[in-house]
Amino acid sequence: MAAATIVFDLDGTLVDTHPDLIGTLSWLLEEEGLDAIDLEAAKKLIGHGMRPMVENALKLKGRGFDKAEVDAVFARYIAVYETRLTRESRPFPGMLDALDRLADQGMTLAVCTNKVERLAKKLLDELDMSRRFAVIAGADTYGVRKPDPGHLLMTLRDxxxxxxxxxxxxxxxxxxxxxxxxxxxxxxxxxxxxxxxLASLDPDVIIDHYDVLPETVGRLLSSPKV
Structure with missing residues (x-):
């Protein structure tokens, strides 16, 4: 039987990156003369990529409807965020142990993220995690990004x-x-x-801690496909 491949999202899945993502966003909004964004509201902007996060944060403040303005503000965001990628960002509790256990079972690990590939690799390098993954595919790696299934399928292929x-x-x-x-x-x-x-999105399983991830993955892989 072929070895299994486990593909991970990055922000909010592998690593709790919101302190640095949102810390930079708060700095940016202040620089633009805007009020800071609420932490929980800002966390919900993460997932579709950094540019949509910045653009939507601006729109919440009544700005961000002009492409040239968004381009300029986003460039400032990236320049500052890259200097603090891992100032406070850390793997989620239990994640490193779960990755070790999956690798020990012979599984191939990969990353499929809507973060720009260069920054995803740099972040994982700084946390000494890149070596664990056969592929780190970002929003700009293939010309498509999640939720397009092609992003995941091409990550699996590579x-x-x-x-x-x-x-x-x-x-x-x-x-x-x-x-x-x-x-x-x-x-x-x-x-x-x-x-x-999450329940409304109908994933196969919802977990609250990564201690149970290896067993959960094992059950999914052994379940008969309908």
Whole structure:
């Protein structure tokens, strides 16, 4: 039987990045003369990529309807965010142990994120996590991004995986919809940044802690496909 491939989202799934994502966003809004955004409201903007996050944050403040303005503000955001990628961002509790256990079972690990590939790789490098993954695919890697299932399918292809022997792990609608579109079972992590109640998105399983991830993945892989 072919080895399984487990594909992870990054922000809100592998790593709790919101302190640095939103810390930079708060700085940016202040620089633009705008009020800071509420933490919980800002977390719900994460998942579709950094540019949509910045654009939607501006729109919440009555700005961000002009492309040239968004381009300029987003460029400032990226320049500052890159200097503080891992100032406070850390893997979620239990994640590193779960990755070790999955790898020990012979599974291939990969990342499929709506973060720009360069920043995703740099963030994971700084946390000494890149070496764990066969592929780190970002929003700009293939010309499509989640929820387009092609993003996940091409990540699997480059990792040498098979959708029939794969599981997606994510925290939001973009992850779940991409997996469902690709015909890949999906584990949803409840501690992430979803703006939509996870149960309403109908993932295969919802977990609250990564201690149970290896066993959960094993059950999904052994379940007969309908």
């Amino acid at each position: 990792a040498g995986g098979d959708p029939a022997r794969a599981v997606m792990v994510g925290d939001s609608d973009t992850d779940i919809r991409a997996a469902q579109g690709a015909g890949v079972p999906v584990v949803a992590y409840s501690g992430g940044y979803t703006a939509i109640p």
